[in-house]
Amino acid sequence: MKSVVIAKPGELVIEERALPEPAAGEVRIKIAYASICGSDVHIWHGHNPFARYPRVIGHEFFGVIEAAGPGVEASRVGERVAVDPVVSCGHCYPCSVGRPNVCSELQVIGVHRDGGFSDYAVVPARNAYVVPPSIPDKLASLIEPFTIAANICAFLKPVPDDVALIFGAGPMGLTAIQALKGVFNVRNVIVADRLPERLTMAQENGADTVLDNSEIPLAAQLEGVKPTLIIDAACHPAILAEAVALASPAARIGLLGFSGEPCTVTQQSLTSKELSLFTSRLNSHRFPQVIEWMEKRLIQPEKLVTHYLPLSEVEAAMTLFEKDPRSCCKVVLKVS
Template sequence: MKSIVIQQPGKLTIETRPLLQPAPGEVRIKVSYAGICGSDVHIFHGHNPFAKYPRVIGHEFFGHIDSVGQGVDPARIGERVVIDPVVSCGHCYPCSVGRPNVCSELQVIGVHRDGGFSDYAVAPAQNAYQVPPSIPDSLASMVEPFTIAANITAFLKPTPQDTALVYGAGPMGLTVIQVLKGVYGVQKVIVTDRIDERLQMARENGADWAINNQHQSVAEPLAVENIRPTLVIDAACHPAILQEAINVASPAARIGMMGFSGEASSITQQSITSKEISLFSSRLNSHRFPQVIEWMSQGKLNPEKLVTHCMPGEEIEAAMTLFEKDQRACCKVLLKF
């Protein structure tokens, strides 16, 4: 089988490897489609502190179960499945309170263990979720990105009455916009980004107002319109955003942080407590796959609006360069295996 391997930061190869065999409790998946995520690019550049090398990357993938390990029902062979990349121990404190995404022994498929940029991949059987016929093969790998939005919004509990501000109109921001509009019915969703083409994508994904903050703070147009967002989500992940988000937010607002920067954010306690702001952070997803599969099958989400390119797996280097460099025309790139 052919596998896309990051040997070390900056060195990507396509290797021919022996066909994987599922261990007890695992399934083997014949991969059909896989999505490129920013974290895959970070692993390639050596910017992900959790990655172990060499590594088969890819945590957004879809395929068919073609073999099962001991203890797994053979009837599962042939199932169309997407894979939850979160592998947890099941017994530590976070797992015991329903937060396996921050398990004390967390392993992420495609980061800590080999992932789905390969002809075949293996995963725990419980991490393989069946996909209904209403979701086509070409879009099924998009379930995982929407679980990230599902996770943060589960903490924030949006309502139709909220005025939401989303920082960032990249793939994460667009999934958040779709979930806010299509699932929770939020009437006013504002998005801010520095790239006009990305802002147009945000409008196409449901944003009601798009603000370019390349040359001005988002606080300025919000002040002109006398808008104080009651819900703010940082999907741009820059350390400077948090204090601005606190400043522009309404009293009693909820702020969701999706960033993973190691740089310090400078914030004041007074700006938080004076408004009694609630801060939530979110990593990966906590058993959100069934929920997102249901939303997608019900037509509440439109993953096709995010997919701009689909390329053969062997063109991985060109695909990753496109994803990273062409933010004006490229949103989500899928690899076909």
């Protein structure tokens, strides 16, 4: 089988590898589609502190179960499935309180163990979620990115009367827009970005107001409007302090970023408004929730996809995703 391997930082190759055999509790999936995430690019360039090399990348993927390991019902063979990349131990403190995404022994498929940019992948059977017929093959790999929005929304608990502000109209920001509008019926969603093309995408995905913050500060453009819910989907360390300054008293702020750079926020700026600050990593068993959203057409994943390319053109696809944010949003790789 062919697999996309980051042999070491900066070195992407397509290798011929032996077909993997599923161990106890695992299934082997014939991959049909996989989509590119920024973290895949970060692993390629050596900027992901969690990655181990060499690594088959890809944590957003969909396919059909082709083989079942010992302890897995043989009837699962033939199921169309999307894969949750979060592999947890099930017995540590985070797992015991329903937070497997920060498991003490966390492994992420495509980061710590081999992922889905491959003809076949072996994963724990419990991580393979059945995809109903109403969700087409070519969109099923997008279940995973929407679980990121589902996870932060579980903390923020949006309500229709919220005034929501989203920093960043990249893929994470767009999934958050769709969740706030389509699932939680938030009536006022404001999106800030520095690229006009991204702001157009934000409007197409449901944003009520878009603001270009490349030159004019958001405080001047908001004209006294105080957001009650803020999501940082741009992940720059300067954003937290700005979000705190802009937020309404009693607002909730959600962070999705992984920057290692420090940011400065005073205790006074937080406690004077009694702000709630939430962080979110990956997802905590959100696949069934997002599958239901897609089934009910509460979200439209097709609005995120700008390009379909074959797996053989993965390096060009990754470069496009990284270098052309004006015209490129989600790139989906056709594997088989």
